[in-house]
Amino acid sequence: MSLFNSLIPAFRRSPAVTSATSSKDLGPTIRPAYEVRETQDAYGLTVYLPGVAKDGLEFTVEEGRLRVAGRRAWKRPEGWTLRHRESSDANYELVLTHENTVDFDKVHAELRDGVLRASLPKHEGVKPRRIAIS
Amino acid sequence: MNIVRYTYPNRTLSPFSLLNRSPWTGLESEIDRLFDSVLSDFASTSAPDRFPVDLYEDAENAYVRAELPGISRDDIKVEVVDDTLTIEAARKLKEDDKEESFLVSRSVSLPDSVRSEGITATLENGVLTVTLPKREEAKPRKINVSVN
Numbered sequence: 001m002s003l004f005n006s007l008i009p010a011f012r013r014s015p016a017v018t019s020a021t022s023s024k025d026l027g028p029t030i031r032p033a034y035e036v037r038e039t040q041d042a043y044g045l046t047v048y049l050p051g052v053a054k055d056g057l058e059f060t061v062e063e064g065r066l067r068v069a070g071r072r073a074w075k076r077p078e079g080w081t082l083r084h085r086e087s088s089d090a091n092y093e094l095v096l097t098h099e100n101t102v103d104f105d106k107v108h109a110e111l112r113d114g115v116l117r118a119s120l121p122k123h124e125g126v127k128p129r130r131i132a133i134s
Numbered sequence: 135m136n137i138v139r140y141t142y143p144n145r146t147l148s149p150f151s152l153l154n155r156s157p158w159t160g161l162e163s164e165i166d167r168l169f170d171s172v173l174s175d176f177a178s179t180s181a182p183d184r185f186p187v188d189l190y191e192d193a194e195n196a197y198v199r200a201e202l203p204g205i206s207r208d209d210i211k212v213e214v215v216d217d218t219l220t221i222e223a224a225r226k227l228k229e230d231d232k233e234e235s236f237l238v239s240r241s242v243s244l245p246d247s248v249r250s251e252g253i254t255a256t257l258e259n260g261v262l263t264v265t266l267p268k269r270e271e272a273k274p275r276k277i278n279v280s281v282n
Contacts (some may be wrong), residue, residue, distance in 0.1 A: 031163070031166075048203045048204065048260075049203065049260070050201035050202065050203040050259065050260040050261050051201065051259050051260065051261045052259055052260075053259050073258075073259060074258075074259075074261065076190070077192075079192040079193065080190040080191065080192045080197065081190060081191045081192060082188075082189075082190055083189040083190060083191055083196075084187075084188060084189040085188050085189075086186035086187055086188060087186035087187075087188055087199070087201050088186075112204075113203060113204050113205065113206065113257075113259065113260045114201075114203035114204065114259045114260020114261065115203045115204035115260060
């Protein structure tokens, strides 16, 4: 697995910093690690946002796009000297497109230990249906 | 007289380098997207075998911060053996009915200035902060020198 990780540079390096895509003042942002799993009834979204507390989290939907923005809550105290740095100070931003398959009134989302877990139920019309043959 | 734009010889020294996009950002995100779509099923980037660790120091303590989102306190073990601090965490993956867990760990060598007792750790928003107090002799002290 580590050989595989060394072959694919994206798995080793920290993500490149991009400028924020919207007008919110997030500053430079990085894309958090995330997973989307699909079941018959819903999509399960898991976004890893270490260092983000509930008041720093924005979960919005607009124009066919789902946007998760997280602001880190920790500020380095005065007097701390840096010795070695691997994580980033940049805030998180993730934009996913949905083709109107999600019923956003029934979304359940929870942020715990820096992980956002959201269940996005599918619209009734999109769920697989049995069609009776007469 | 020509006006020529001065480019900093080393990009990281430029005061603006952190604020602007790096010229590779666009290419990098495109390639990342390509890899993600191909490999998302069997190479989970959210559960790699390493996690980022930052080291800080001030006059009183040394600090180690590790990003461990989604892991509860009981699944994290922090150990100090001789001069090495080891952080070990069990990542649990729930796949329908099966639950898999695998261990990730990082070790950090501690400088001599750190005491071996009084070490505390807190977990907040998925970030673990370990505070290691320094030995009294290692703390910066003012020494008064009288000049004759």
